[in-house]
Amino acid sequence: MDIKKTYSISELAKEFDVTTRSVRFYEDQGLLHPTRRGQTRIFSSKDRVRLKLILRGKRMGFSLAETKELFDLWDETLSGNEKQLLLMLDTLANKRAQLEQQKNDIAQAEMEMDTAEARCREALAELQKKKRQQTKAKQEEPESIEQK
């Protein structure tokens, strides 16, 4: 069984390499909704998915507030009226535009890194050419060794 039904806080923390502090913080901010057994948190696989989404969002530069907004909107959307659905579609379109911008940024950055890398390699080649010439010089004039 790959998909357990419930998770402890430390299981999730270990799996996604975050601290338990972070997980509790995400709950505090309303992004996760674990149930309790006594006072101990019990996380569902839905919570697990959301944690994954939170972290991916972070890597993509989304704030927790933004991610929460999406979560909330989605939850309302599922049983929502027309207005809610249209709002969700609109939000999705906006996010898509944001992703397009990011893709452009990444493409630009990659191009610039290409030229940066090329310059580095040229400079390296130059240095190594000089080195070889020095070695050559030594081989052709071994009296420099004899003089020692």
Next chain:
Amino acid sequence: MDIKKTYSISELAKEFDVTTRSVRFYEDQGLLHPTRRGQTRIFSSKDRVRLKLILRGKRMGFSLAETKELFDLWDETLSGNEKQLLLMLDTLANKRAQLEQQKNDIAQAEMEMDTAEARCREALAELQKKKRQQTKAKQEEPESIEQK
């Protein structure tokens, strides 16, 4: 002349839609290096490029510290020894890996947004189907109007 040689702080701020406070902060953190005329800052086109890079970095989720590191590294690299060049190449490789991760994240997000949007559209279609049926019912039983 599209490329002026120098810029005032408010020119740059307006062009890139940031506050002068931010620009001063970036200088304070060592990311920009304007010269002075009296005590007034004068920014070069190099500064302008760097500001552009700073902002793109931000959109890509880079911290100012990360961006500064790259700037500093690059400046040292240009006139650098072999060690510096190799370090730069290594750093570039790392950044590339980071961008790959981001591209994956974006692709994943786009797929999920596709299915989310599809669900929205289905739900909308359902709602509008219901609406049409109500309209039809009214047309077929106009006595409901007469009863008013």
Next chain:
DNA sequence: AAAATACTTTACGTTTACGTAAACTTTATC
């Protein structure tokens, strides 16, 4: 049953990236 382990709440501390206000100087405009 004692000790170790995992979990909890409460609460103050920290870093990043600025916002905002105060008080002042320099430059442009009427």
Next chain:
DNA sequence: GATAAAGTTTACGTAAACGTAAAGTATTTT
């Protein structure tokens, strides 16, 4: 020459996203 506009420094404030104790509870292991 007064006034407005743009610039400056200094400095305190703030939101986000946790870090880091402290002090207590609950459970598991020996």
